[in-house]
Amino acid sequence: MQQFIQNLAAKHQYQATHLLEILREIQARYHHISADAIELLAPLLKIQRTQIISVVEFYSFFTDSPRGQYELLISDSITDHMLGKKNLMEYIVGKLKVSVGGVRGDGLVSLDNTSCSGMCDQGPAGLVNGYALTRLDEPRIDAIAELIDQQIPLADWPAEFFQVDDNIQKLGLLLNKQIVHGEGLKTALARGLKATLQEIDQSGLRGRGGAGFKTAMKWQFCSEEAETERYVVCNADEGEPGTFKDRVLLNSYAHQVFEGMTLCAAIIGAKQGFLYLRGEYLHLVDKLQSVLDERRQFGLLGNNILDRLDFDIEIRLGAGAYICGEESALIESLEGKAGIPRNRPPYPVSQGYLGKPTVVNNVETFYAAAAIAVNGGDWFASVGTQKSKGSKILSICGDCARPGIYEYPFGTTMQEILTDCGAEDLLGLQIGGPSGTFISNQEFDRKLAFEDLATGGSFIVFNNSRSILDIAHNFTHFFAHESCGFCTPCRVGTSLLRQQLDKIVDGHGSAGDVVALEELCQLVKTHSHCGLGQTAANPVLTTLERYPELYQSQLKLISYEPGFDLDAALETARRMANRDDAGAHLAQTDVE
Amino acid sequence: MTKTITIDGNAIPFEDGQTIMEAATAAGVYIPHLCHHPEYTPHGSCKLCTIKVNGRVCSACTFPAAEGQDVLNNTKDLNDDRQKITQMLFVEGNHFCPSCEKTGNCQLQAVAYHLNMLDNHFPHFYAHRNMDASHPDVLIDHNRCIFCTLCVRASQQKDGKDVFAISGRGINKHLIVNAQSGQLKDTNLIATDQAAHICPTGAILIKRTGYTVPIGERIYDHKQINEVALAAEKENDHG
Numbered sequence: 001m002q003q004f005i006q007n008l009a010a011k012h013q014y015q016a017t018h019l020l021e022i023l024r025e026i027q028a029r030y031h032h033i034s035a036d037a038i039e040l041l042a043p044l045l046k047i048q049r050t051q052i053i054s055v056v057e058f059y060s061f062f063t064d065s066p067r068g069q070y071e072l073l074i075s076d077s078i079t080d081h082m083l084g085k086k087n088l089m090e091y092i093v094g095k096l097k098v099s100v101g102g103v104r105g106d107g108l109v110s111l112d113n114t115s116c117s118g119m120c121d122q123g124p125a126g127l128v129n130g131y132a133l134t135r136l137d138e139p140r141i142d143a144i145a146e147l148i149d150q151q152i153p154l155a156d157w158p159a160e161f162f163q164v165d166d167n168i169q170k171l172g173l174l175l176n177k178q179i180v181h182g183e184g185l186k187t188a189l190a191r192g193l194k195a196t197l198q199e200i201d202q203s204g205l206r207g208r209g210g211a212g213f214k215t216a217m218k219w220q221f222c223s224e225e226a227e228t229e230r231y232v233v234c235n236a237d238e239g240e241p242g243t244f245k246d247r248v249l250l251n252s253y254a255h256q257v258f259e260g261m262t263l264c265a266a267i268i269g270a271k272q273g274f275l276y277l278r279g280e281y282l283h284l285v286d287k288l289q290s291v292l293d294e295r296r297q298f299g300l301l302g303n304n305i306l307d308r309l310d311f312d313i314e315i316r317l318g319a320g321a322y323i324c325g326e327e328s329a330l331i332e333s334l335e336g337k338a339g340i341p342r343n344r345p346p347y348p349v350s351q352g353y354l355g356k357p358t359v360v361n362n363v364e365t366f367y368a369a370a371a372i373a374v375n376g377g378d379w380f381a382s383v384g385t386q387k388s389k390g391s392k393i394l395s396i397c398g399d400c401a402r403p404g405i406y407e408y409p410f411g412t413t414m415q416e417i418l419t420d421c422g423a424e425d426l427l428g429l430q431i432g433g434p435s436g437t438f439i440s441n442q443e444f445d446r447k448l449a450f451e452d453l454a455t456g457g458s459f460i461v462f463n464n465s466r467s468i469l470d471i472a473h474n475f476t477h478f479f480a481h482e483s484c485g486f487c488t489p490c491r492v493g494t495s496l497l498r499q500q501l502d503k504i505v506d507g508h509g510s511a512g513d514v515v516a517l518e519e520l521c522q523l524v525k526t527h528s529h530c531g532l533g534q535t536a537a538n539p540v541l542t543t544l545e546r547y548p549e550l551y552q553s554q555l556k557l558i559s560y561e562p563g564f565d566l567d568a569a570l571e572t573a574r575r576m577a578n579r580d581d582a583g584a585h586l587a588q589t590d591v592e
Numbered sequence: 593m594t595k596t597i598t599i600d601g602n603a604i605p606f607e608d609g610q611t612i613m614e615a616a617t618a619a620g621v622y623i624p625h626l627c628h629h630p631e632y633t634p635h636g637s638c639k640l641c642t643i644k645v646n647g648r649v650c651s652a653c654t655f656p657a658a659e660g661q662d663v664l665n666n667t668k669d670l671n672d673d674r675q676k677i678t679q680m681l682f683v684e685g686n687h688f689c690p691s692c693e694k695t696g697n698c699q700l701q702a703v704a705y706h707l708n709m710l711d712n713h714f715p716h717f718y719a720h721r722n723m724d725a726s727h728p729d730v731l732i733d734h735n736r737c738i739f740c741t742l743c744v745r746a747s748q749q750k751d752g753k754d755v756f757a758i759s760g761r762g763i764n765k766h767l768i769v770n771a772q773s774g775q776l777k778d779t780n781l782i783a784t785d786q787a788a789h790i791c792p793t794g795a796i797l798i799k800r801t802g803y804t805v806p807i808g809e810r811i812y813d814h815k816q817i818n819e820v821a822l823a824a825e826k827e828n829d830h831g
Contacts, residue, residue, distance in 0.1 A: 035772070039772055048754045048757070048770055049770060049772070050754065050756075050757035050759070050768055050769075050770045051757070053757070053759050053768055054757055054758065054759040054760075054768070057759045057760045057761065057764075058759070058760070058761045321761070338759075338761075343634070343636045343651070343654040345655075345656060480762065480763070481762065482762070483761075483762040483763070484761060484762065485739070485760065485761055485762040485763065485764070485765040486637050487636075487637050487638070487639050488637070488638055488639050488640075488677050488680050488681055488684075488738075489639055489677060489680070491684075491739075491762060491763060491765060492680035492681070492683070492684045492714075492763070493680060494762070494763075495717070495762070495763040496680070496683075496714055496715075499715060523673060523676055523677075526649055526673065527639050527642055527649065527673060527677060528639075529636065529637070529639070529651075563715035564715065
């Protein structure tokens with residue numbers, strides 16, 4: 001192992017900023033990151049062992065105890081559940097003879113849940129040693145069990161197990177009009193960089209990750225900073241459950257995304273860019289590297305781009321942490337640290353990566369910017385609404401006949417979208433993923449727009465066979481699992497929310513418990529440090545607002561029920577007294 | 593002309609570069625806090641210093657003071673929420689004040705009294721947390737850690753060491769120490785380090801000193817935490 005780690009550190013030029021990349025390789029080789037590995041690595045990177053431990057313990061894809069030679073993770077998104085994930089998981093447990101969270105006795109295979117892996121249009125999905133598995137079903141699990149028992153290397157598994165389809169269903173303004181490689185840069189340089197920034201301003205383009213900050217303004221601020229070492233970061237940490245449009249843009253339109261990043265670099269004066277790709281999209285890395293190589297060969301990346309510009313892009317992988325989609329947490333992660341959102345101000349445009357001015361934008365934002373450079377601001381602004389210009393690319397999944405990628409002008413009604421994707425007999429929609437809004441079937445005349453229903457691209461359809469409480473339950477557990485733990489309201493509050501909602505959903509709630517739930521929601525929403533905590537209560541708040549009677553009907557007709565299991569609390573005492581008779585048990589409440 | 597902000601209707605002077613917390617403290621206005629300490633880089637994690645700046649919720653310890661700010665601090669709504677955030681800290685760990693040797697000197701306890709916290713409100717987590725008694729002079733009781741990182745910052749910024757760090761994610765956050773064995777005795781911490789004395793709760797204690805000051809004569813036994821905090825700041829200014 002000593003030689004392996006020595007070589008690995010040398011390959012990464014002993015850069016502590018590459019810590020996640022290095023740890024990913026150690027995990028892939030040894031299926032855990034041992035204390036010995038940490039001791040070897042720390043002096044090579046000239047960092048404290050505590051920094052490495054805190055990174056290992058932060059990211060879901062790193063473990064400090066050995067996992068199986070085949071690390072199997074099953075996506076736990078609501079959409080996977082709608083496709084039968086629960087039964088499938090039971091089948092896997094029986095077939096592979098391994099418990100959820102456990103490692104099989106022979107050390108060959110381990111099994112666990114993982115947050116949405118971004119394959120909602122082709123689930124139930126999973127990951128094996130980091131590589132995406134799609135369309136899992138019982139026959140496929142049988143085959144996988146066989147492959148694992150025979151210790152067949154992943155490279156020799158059937159290719160269709162790893163097949164990821166784009167599922168592009170509807171082209172719009174952007175997807176209809178691909179730019180020729182390099183045309184965005186050439187047009188921008190010919191027009192002048194200042195004038196091009198003007199075009200982007202004119203286009204009204206706002207950040208496509210969901211927050212909607214004006215792109216031109218962000219680039220302008222960054223370019224005005226005194227510090228001249230600047231960075232461009234593309235946020236491809238597409239972790240919002242139900243979102244997969246960036247996966248498709250990077251699979252089939254990567255040239256244009258990289259062109260947008262290069263354009264940004266030219267405008268703000270950056271020499272280095274990063275694509276921060278969520279670890280779940282490991283399967284895209286080789287293809288993206290070859291696109292970058294192609295661009296270098298075309299003279300569109302690297303030194304002396306179009307005789308004007310030096311700029312290159314490095315791909316960095318995440319390791320299973322939703323919070324890294326928050327731009328300052330993403331920057332921390334790029335620096336080789338746990339993804340904990342920074343205090344703001346200062347904002348990344350003035351102090352970002354390594355403390356230098358940094359533009360962080362979503363994949364779709366760069367993709368759109370490259371097209372605007374070619375076609376001009378008015379072309380983009382002519383579509384959409386007054387406050388939301390242009391189009392939005394949606395990932396549609398759930399109960400519909402045609403899940404996949406759809407592009408719509410802003411201002412399109414929900415009804416039109418639902419008709420297009422073949423959704424019928426509907427309960428409601430989740431717009432913008434768990435952090436967004438649930439709307440009922442009475443609200444389908446509402447519009448896709450920053451001023452009405454904003455979304456980073458997640459669009460989950462629920463029909464009338466689904467349960468509101470199941471949805472809120474899945475989303476609330478997701479946030480408790482993904483909270484980084486930095487601030488009190490989110491660290492403690494998301495866990496309290498999970499407990500309180502479970503109590504009600506499991507039928508243990510009594511009068512006052514829904515009021516307590518709502519009060520907790522407001523506290524977490526108002527006081528949390530970043531967007532994760534500020535939106536973690538949305539699944540409960542938006543459903544409670546629409547279906548208060550549903551929550552109330554879960555409550556028992558008693559005034560109070562303790563939040564803990566009285567009988568279970570007596571277990572230790574029973575063991576010590578060696579008793580198990582009726583008198584040694586306690587009912588949860590006196591009256592039912 | 594001095595620049596000013598308004599806190600609860602009163603004009604408070606500030607200098608460029610000051611946070612709202614710094615400006616308030618200098619002017620004798622107390623804003624509840626636990627992870628903040630005037631001698632260390634602000635952290636902004638406990639959220640007790642939550643204030644409203646022109647209607648927007650901010651952390652006073654990290655938010656820069658600027659002309660035109662109308663700050664709400666000592667309001668019923670904010671203090672109610674601060675009380676609940678304090679209750680969250682209490683239920684997350686295992687805090688038994690009557691049997692804790694830090695009682696009366698504990699900032700968590702004192703801030704709870706200041707905010708008139710009379711119960712824990714939320715259900716307890718009953719987390720299983722360990723103690724580290726390996727060090728000859730210093731004890732860690734993880735039951736009482738609130739992840740404020742003051743020991744982490746003190747070790748780095750004052751002691752020139754790197755003894756402590758916070759690890760883990762979400763509700764599994766925990767304090768770790770910089771030793772291969774994971775034990776405090778194998779770090780280079782000594783009892784005179786700032787990091788061994790900075791803990792606002794009873795998570796890091798100096799051994800054999802717990803009751804040298806009797807209960808009844810301790811820091812917060814006769815004074816509220818707001819008086820103590822402001823007096824300490826004054827002493828710093830003049831001392």
